Amino acid sequence: MIKIDKLFKRYHSNGVSPWILNGINMTIPTNTSVGIVGRNGAGKSTLLRLIGGMDQPDRGTITSDSRISWPIGLSGGLQGSMTGRQNVKFVARMHGSKDVNEVARLVEEFAEIGDAFDRPVRSYSSGMRSRLNFGLSLAFDFDVYLSDEATSVGDRLFKEKATKAFRDKVGQASIIMVSHSNDILLDLCQSGIWLSKGEATWFDDIRDAIKAYNDGDK
Amino acid sequence: MQPQRTPLQVTISVWYALFVREALSRTTADRMAWFWMLVEPAAAVLVFIALRAVFFGNLRHIDGAPTVPWMLVGLFGFNLISNVMLRGIGAMDANKALFSYRQIKPIDPVVVRFYVEALLVTFIFLLFMLVAVALEAPVQVDKPLEAVFMWFILWLLGVGLGLIFSAVASLVPEMGKVIRILSMPLLIISGVIIPLQTLPVSFSDILIWNPIAQAIELLRSEFFANYRTMPQVSINYIVIWVLGTLGLGLLLHLRFERLFKRL
Numbered sequence: 311m312i313k314i315d316k317l318f319k320r321y322h323s324n325g326v327s328p329w330i331l332n333g334i335n336m337t338i339p340t341n342t343s344v345g346i347v348g349r350n351g352a353g354k355s356t357l358l359r360l361i362g363g364m365d366q367p368d369r370g371t372i373t374s375d376s377r378i379s380w381p382i383g384l385s386g387g388l389q390g391s392m393t394g395r396q397n398v399k400f401v402a403r404m405h406g407s408k409d410v411n412e413v414a415r416l417v418e419e420f421a422e423i424g425d426a427f428d429r430p431v432r433s434y435s436s437g438m439r440s441r442l443n444f445g446l447s448l449a450f451d452f453d454v455y456l457s458d459e460a461t462s463v464g465d466r467l468f469k470e471k472a473t474k475a476f477r478d479k480v481g482q483a484s485i486i487m488v489s490h491s492n493d494i495l496l497d498l499c500q501s502g503i504w505l506s507k508g509e510a511t512w513f514d515d516i517r518d519a520i521k522a523y524n525d526g527d528k
Numbered sequence: 529m530q531p532q533r534t535p536l537q538v539t540i541s542v543w544y545a546l547f548v549r550e551a552l553s554r555t556t557a558d559r560m561a562w563f564w565m566l567v568e569p570a571a572a573v574l575v576f577i578a579l580r581a582v583f584f585g586n587l588r589h590i591d592g593a594p595t596v597p598w599m600l601v602g603l604f605g606f607n608l609i610s611n612v613m614l615r616g617i618g619a620m621d622a623n624k625a626l627f628s629y630r631q632i633k634p635i636d637p638v639v640v641r642f643y644v645e646a647l648l649v650t651f652i653f654l655l656f657m658l659v660a661v662a663l664e665a666p667v668q669v670d671k672p673l674e675a676v677f678m679w680f681i682l683w684l685l686g687v688g689l690g691l692i693f694s695a696v697a698s699l700v701p702e703m704g705k706v707i708r709i710l711s712m713p714l715l716i717i718s719g720v721i722i723p724l725q726t727l728p729v730s731f732s733d734i735l736i737w738n739p740i741a742q743a744i745e746l747l748r749s750e751f752f753a754n755y756r757t758m759p760q761v762s763i764n765y766i767v768i769w770v771l772g773t774l775g776l777g778l779l780l781h782l783r784f785e786r787l788f789k790r791l
Contacts, residue, residue: 363630366786377532380628387628392549403545404631406533 612686691777
């Protein structure tokens, strides 16, 4: 369960910007996969980053008793000077894994980037990065996976593999995802959150959320 | 659902992961890394001896201590403080991609670098001392326990200064360069090459306010029991500096944690 309580967030880079998230209250039940919809700039990625603990809210709290992943598909989180393997081992150690090499093997298998796995990440293409990133987050047993357009990066074959991997996780773990693809949302999510003008609306059925987004944000 | 780890468990695994990363990148960055770590101090000592012979021909003798070991102890004590305090600068920048993981706080890579630096300098210092003993040089450690304790205090002084400098340099990037430039003459004015007490009193009375100079003098007096430091040198002064810099450094990191995380 993830409890969002009176959440406010805005960015301060250019003076004071308007509230992106303006007082959000919401409870996301355990084992419910949620799709977040909304226009560009509505705060979808911001909400995801806040849930993942990568950013701090200006006011309000997010509390959770689940193990939450970092947002998959976000380009950060890989240190360019380290090789793919070193990055994976680093994250495994950080999460207190007992067999670091086993984690590295799993990721190597899933990412299918060949010899590049032992080359510095800065030499990777963006597709290779997202493969590594995706494999990395699947190697740990999180209760909740956060996904920011993860399945839309990479070539067609990998996209299918990634979607399948996501689907296999349904049941053991839930997913909170941001996506503009209705098919993927309908495929993987049960419930939905519609973000608009700093406010969030919860829908028990993802179809209602997509409908509200299509009708409301014209 | 798996049990949640305690904050201490998380911190320990983060430090372990960062330690492996730092230690690897520091010792294998290029294939000559180890070579230079050993040759640099040796070359420095040779240059110091040459300098002294040329410029201070009549000052070759140091009261109560053999010259070369006196320099070695001073140089490594100085290296310990200055490496620790300067390596903290840029530690956050070099690891900022890893800040995406919420387990990592911006201060973690800084602290881990202090630790890695201490291990490296200590290891190389011991190696030099062993070689000196093997060569039957007049190495002496009159008060070993006190020397280890002072070594630790020197490290803490570096940590305190390093915490402040790393925070300041992240807030104002130009300050990183300024600090590096200002720290260049430190080697001379901290009495690593020439004993401060041989300078004119009007100079030495000012220079001895430098806590690094005092710390090095204290370290030397633990190695060489007959060595007389300047009367102003006191452990209390150093401890006040250590506590002051540690306090201010931690405060800065606490106050600007969110800013550093976003850098």
